[in-house]
Amino acid sequence: MTVAERGTGRDGRPTLEQVAARAGVGRGTVSRVINGSPRVSDRTRAAVQQAIADLGYVPHRAARALAANRTDAIALVVPEPEERLAEPFFGGIIRGVSAELADTDIQLLLTLIRTPRERERFTQYATSQRVDGVLLISVHGDDPLPDQLAEAGIPAVMTGRRTAEEQVPYVDCDNVGGAQLAVEHLLGRGRAMVATITGPADMYVAQCRLDGYRAAIRAAGREVDEGLIARGNFTEESAYLAMHELVRRRPRLDAVFCASDLMAVGARRALRELGRSVPDDVALVGFEDSALARHMDPPLTSVNQPTQAMGRAMTRALLEEIGDSDPDLPRLVLPTELVRRASS
Amino acid sequence: MTVAERGTGRDGRPTLEQVAARAGVGRGTVSRVINGSPRVSDRTRAAVQQAIADLGYVPHRAARALAANRTDAIALVVPEPEERLAEPFFGGIIRGVSAELADTDIQLLLTLIRTPRERERFTQYATSQRVDGVLLISVHGDDPLPDQLAEAGIPAVMTGRRTAEEQVPYVDCDNVGGAQLAVEHLLGRGRAMVATITGPADMYVAQCRLDGYRAAIRAAGREVDEGLIARGNFTEESAYLAMHELVRRRPRLDAVFCASDLMAVGARRALRELGRSVPDDVALVGFEDSALARHMDPPLTSVNQPTQAMGRAMTRALLEEIGDSDPDLPRLVLPTELVRRASS
DNA sequence: GTGAAAGCGCTAACAG
DNA sequence: CTGTTAGCGCTTTCAC
Numbered sequence: 001m002t003v004a005e006r007g008t009g010r011d012g013r014p015t016l017e018q019v020a021a022r023a024g025v026g027r028g029t030v031s032r033v034i035n036g037s038p039r040v041s042d043r044t045r046a047a048v049q050q051a052i053a054d055l056g057y058v059p060h061r062a063a064r065a066l067a068a069n070r071t072d073a074i075a076l077v078v079p080e081p082e083e084r085l086a087e088p089f090f091g092g093i094i095r096g097v098s099a100e101l102a103d104t105d106i107q108l109l110l111t112l113i114r115t116p117r118e119r120e121r122f123t124q125y126a127t128s129q130r131v132d133g134v135l136l137i138s139v140h141g142d143d144p145l146p147d148q149l150a151e152a153g154i155p156a157v158m159t160g161r162r163t164a165e166e167q168v169p170y171v172d173c174d175n176v177g178g179a180q181l182a183v184e185h186l187l188g189r190g191r192a193m194v195a196t197i198t199g200p201a202d203m204y205v206a207q208c209r210l211d212g213y214r215a216a217i218r219a220a221g222r223e224v225d226e227g228l229i230a231r232g233n234f235t236e237e238s239a240y241l242a243m244h245e246l247v248r249r250r251p252r253l254d255a256v257f258c259a260s261d262l263m264a265v266g267a268r269r270a271l272r273e274l275g276r277s278v279p280d281d282v283a284l285v286g287f288e289d290s291a292l293a294r295h296m297d298p299p300l301t302s303v304n305q306p307t308q309a310m311g312r313a314m315t316r317a318l319l320e321e322i323g324d325s326d327p328d329l330p331r332l333v334l335p336t337e338l339v340r341r342a343s344s
Numbered sequence: 345m346t347v348a349e350r351g352t353g354r355d356g357r358p359t360l361e362q363v364a365a366r367a368g369v370g371r372g373t374v375s376r377v378i379n380g381s382p383r384v385s386d387r388t389r390a391a392v393q394q395a396i397a398d399l400g401y402v403p404h405r406a407a408r409a410l411a412a413n414r415t416d417a418i419a420l421v422v423p424e425p426e427e428r429l430a431e432p433f434f435g436g437i438i439r440g441v442s443a444e445l446a447d448t449d450i451q452l453l454l455t456l457i458r459t460p461r462e463r464e465r466f467t468q469y470a471t472s473q474r475v476d477g478v479l480l481i482s483v484h485g486d487d488p489l490p491d492q493l494a495e496a497g498i499p500a501v502m503t504g505r506r507t508a509e510e511q512v513p514y515v516d517c518d519n520v521g522g523a524q525l526a527v528e529h530l531l532g533r534g535r536a537m538v539a540t541i542t543g544p545a546d547m548y549v550a551q552c553r554l555d556g557y558r559a560a561i562r563a564a565g566r567e568v569d570e571g572l573i574a575r576g577n578f579t580e581e582s583a584y585l586a587m588h589e590l591v592r593r594r595p596r597l598d599a600v601f602c603a604s605d606l607m608a609v610g611a612r613r614a615l616r617e618l619g620r621s622v623p624d625d626v627a628l629v630g631f632e633d634s635a636l637a638r639h640m641d642p643p644l645t646s647v648n649q650p651t652q653a654m655g656r657a658m659t660r661a662l663l664e665e666i667g668d669s670d671p672d673l674p675r676l677v678l679p680t681e682l683v684r685r686a687s688s
Numbered sequence: 689g690t691g692a693a694a695g696c697g698c699t700a701a702c703a704g
Numbered sequence: 705c706t707g708t709t710a711g712c713g714c715t716t717t718c719a720c
Contacts, residue, residue, distance in 0.1 A: 061474045064715075098456050361698095
């Protein structure tokens with residue numbers, strides 16, 4: 001028994017066919033109405049809409065995707081272990097993306113990629129017409145995924161870039177400027193020995209923040225002491241270790257610029273254990289202005305990376321790509337600002 | 345020109361048809377191999393797999409979904425504004441779900457529902473065969489979504505329940521027991537006037553934690569003072585306000601059990617502003633043992649709600665529902681434990 | 689403007 | 705065990 005004979009879809013739900021029958025028109029016409037084609041008379045349109053309402057018809061996604069070759073879904077790829085989803089940065093991005101998608105009919109797929117095998121699987125997934133586009137975050141310098149997607153012709157936009165000459169569309173914030181702000185703030189308050197805990201060497205964002213640090217030091221007429229520079233990987237634990245190392249190397253440091261708020265948390269924990277007080281003995285500035293930073297006691301002065309705005313911007317850019325109207329690849333850099341708090 | 349004539353899919357990707365041709369078998373056989381049917385000879389299977397590898401064939405999702413009437417996707421519904429995604433609870437759940445889905449071929453769709461309109465849209469979405477099942481969290485007592493989904497015949501599992509007699513499958517933790525642990529801990533350390541900041545009255549989880557509070561007070565042979573009970577809504581801000589109110593009503597309180605870690609953060613902020621020290625003057629215990637709690641200074645003693653485990657359990661339950669093997673609806677309650685920290 | 693018809697790529701009977 | 709066939713529900717020419 002076919003749908004046409006049965007008078008209903010296989011799961012009892014009405015199909016376009018029934019709508020057409022009820023409205024007394026052909027299937028094509030119903031399809032046109034649904035897709036907002038202008039080539040339909042007002043009378044017909046009204047009749048169809050009435051039939052749709054009567055039947056409570058809802059288009060079947062898969063059928064539409066198959067016929068039209070699009071999915072109305074985009075993927076957000078997080079190339080990190082799931083623990084990191086809890087970090088303020090990821091939460092902010094997700095919120096921004098969700099907000100931007102709110103009045104769209106587009107579904108968001110969340111994909112974590114932790115291993116080469118998973119990356120492989122995702123590439124397959126994406127190239128198999130299951131998403132219309134891909135959002136990438138936390139890209140590392142050697143991440144091949146952006147290029148793979150580009151080759152496969154899948155629209156993609158990322159937050160952050162891999163190098164200064166990034167070819168794939170991206171949205172970023174002013175990391176150099178933000179870091180400079182942070183360090184200038186510290187220097188301006190009379191701190192003499194400003195250290196920094198930066199991110200992984202293979203991430204451009206980390207390089208930029210370190211560049212900003214260096215620039216600020218030099219702008220103050222001082223020399224950059226490499227011993228005051230330590231690496232973390234944006235996690236709290238890494239900063240905890242880095243802070244210990246810094247204090248070991250330069251016991252007299254009196255300020256630290258951390259390339260993320262979470263790392264400031266780790267640094268503070270280490271300092272506390274070492275019997276150094278924050279901010280009296282050592283001043284700390286973070287980067288991101290997360291809820292975490294706001295909840296710290298004493299509060300953390302922080303550079304405001306507009307995470308949520310970046311999520312929104314990235315999404316808008318991708319939607320444009322998909323709508324393939326704009327041939328100009330969006331390359332957007334958002335400003336940063338320093339958020340100063342009373343006790344820091 | 346049709347696919348068969350063209351010798352390739354419409355976007356240049358191989359189809360099942362080409363695989364069949366190359367392997368010298370029929371389409372049905374290829375389909376069987378792909379879906380792991382045992383009714384295929386080893387020789388044939390090998391030939392097909394070879395052809396798949398040669399061509400780099402990847403099944404087309406939409407086509408499969410349309411033909412098989414399943415989507416290999418599940419939705420995680422968060423009936424809260426996106427700000428709340430940043431809360432430890434949601435992060436934990438997402439991580440648990442992702443972990444459980446990791447070696448599956450199932451995609452996770454994240455959906456925020458903030459308005460009745462969005463709920464409506466989601467119901468439509470779900471009932472339109474776009475997901476195989478739904479995960480629900482943060483359910484309020486009057487949330488109609490679980491029942492709507494049940495009526496529509498869509499498998500759903502939630503974390504938390506709406507009432508003691510929840511009919512829809514759920515996973516929960518021992519909220520009453522956890523709260524009791526917390527309050528006993530406080531009483532056991534000599535605190536005389538233990539207050540509580542609990543969650544919204546319309547959430548069963550909040551009722552349970554309040555019940556646990558009451559039970560512990562009574563078990564200690566004391567009377568419950570309603571003036572020591574305040575309501576929050578699990579956000580930091582609500583707890584901040586609630587804490588102010590509590591202190592106004594009972595200035596001599598010397599301990600507070602907060603129904604979430606985030607609320608403990610808010611409570612502590614209020615106490616600080618009021619010139620009361622934590623934990624010397626007022627002791628605080630939270631619920632959830634989040635990263636937030638661990639990062640607090642001084643650290644927060646907290647009941648460990650196994651958020652990630654709940655996410656995993658919920659997912660496993662849903663997958664079973666979908667596989668529709670087990671007619672017993674899973675009703676699972678996970679244990680809680682108190683995590684004590686040095687300085688609290 | 690509108691109907692009819694031809695697929696989209698796959699699964700699931702149904703015969704062998 | 706395996707090939708064939710008939711759809712799944714929708715979009716999209718192509719005529720009229």
